[in-house]
Amino acid sequence: xxxxxxxPSHQVTQMGQxxxxxxxxxxxxxxxxxxxxxxxxxVEFLVSFYNNEISEKSEIFDDQFSVERPDGSNFTxxxxxxxxxxxxxxxxxSTGRGHLETQYFGPGTRLLVL
Amino acid sequence: xxSVTQLDSQVPVFEEAPVELRCNYSSSVSVYLFWYxxxxxxxxxxxxxxxxxxxLVKGINGFEAEFNKSQTSFHLRxxxxxxSDTAEYFCAVSDRNSxxxxxKLTFGKGTLLTVNP
Numbered sequence: 001x002x003x004x005x006x007x008p009s010h011q012v013t014q015m016g017q018x019x020x021x022x023x024x025x026x027x028x029x030x031x032x033x034x035x036x037x038x039x040x041x042x043v044e045f046l047v048s049f050y051n052n053e054i055s056e057k058s059e060i061f062d063d064q065f066s067v068e069r070p071d072g073s074n075f076t077x078x079x080x081x082x083x084x085x086x087x088x089x090x091x092x093x094s095t096g097r098g099h100l101e102t103q104y105f106g107p108g109t110r111l112l113v114l
Numbered sequence: 115x116x117s118v119t120q121l122d123s124q125v126p127v128f129e130e131a132p133v134e135l136r137c138n139y140s141s142s143v144s145v146y147l148f149w150y151x152x153x154x155x156x157x158x159x160x161x162x163x164x165x166x167x168x169x170l171v172k173g174i175n176g177f178e179a180e181f182n183k184s185q186t187s188f189h190l191r192x193x194x195x196x197x198s199d200t201a202e203y204f205c206a207v208s209d210r211n212s213x214x215x216x217x218k219l220t221f222g223k224g225t226l227l228t229v230n231p
Binding site for chain 2: 004006031033035041042043044045048050055056091093095100101102103104105106107108
């Protein structure tokens with residue numbers, strides 16, 4: 001069964017450093033999302049992406065964040081200058097035609113900012 | 115705007131006992147409803163969803179949920195749990211009318227179900 005994959009599974013970085021989180025959505029899916037879950041808190045929507053454009057972004061998704069689909073398979077989330085409060089689990093999700101409302105999630109990347 | 119409340123942060127039960135995990139939502143628009151499960155050290159897996167039609171929906175692993183529009187609830191049930199059901203369960207909603215490019219999900223805080231022998 002096709003699945004969403006994410007790399008790396010864990011990343012430790014120093015405050016102020018740039019990180020890129022990578023996702024490979026399910027093949028032929030066209031709609032992509034990033035969410036994050038700070039330890040002990042809710043899973044929160046960050047951004048949605050379709051046709052090489054951001055569809056919607058949350059208040060969390062400020063100028064330090066960006067998303068890109070650099071090729072036909074990868075979907076990336078970049079944090080330009082990480083802060084301590086960016087420490088969280090980041091989930092990628094995708095949906096495809098016929099079931100646009102149903103999101104399939106990757107296993108997540110646990111980011112720790114020191 | 116939508117919000118989801120999962121009334122119980124933790125639910126301990128014994129193996130083979132029935133369980134109900136409660137979820138209530140608030141929304142000014144019609145919604146789709148979902149339950150996701152997160153096993154330890156894994157990602158979010160879709161358990162079941164309500165889109166339309168019958169208000170009782172069945173999912174994987176013997177779980178079912180009932181949509182109650184008047185009570186704005188979508189409680190998850192299983193008649194007999196196994197130790198392997200130990201996981202965190204998340205209720206989520208999305209705006210039914212938001213359009214294909216953005217069915218963003220609003221999640222509850224999650225309920226940790228612990229099944230004891």
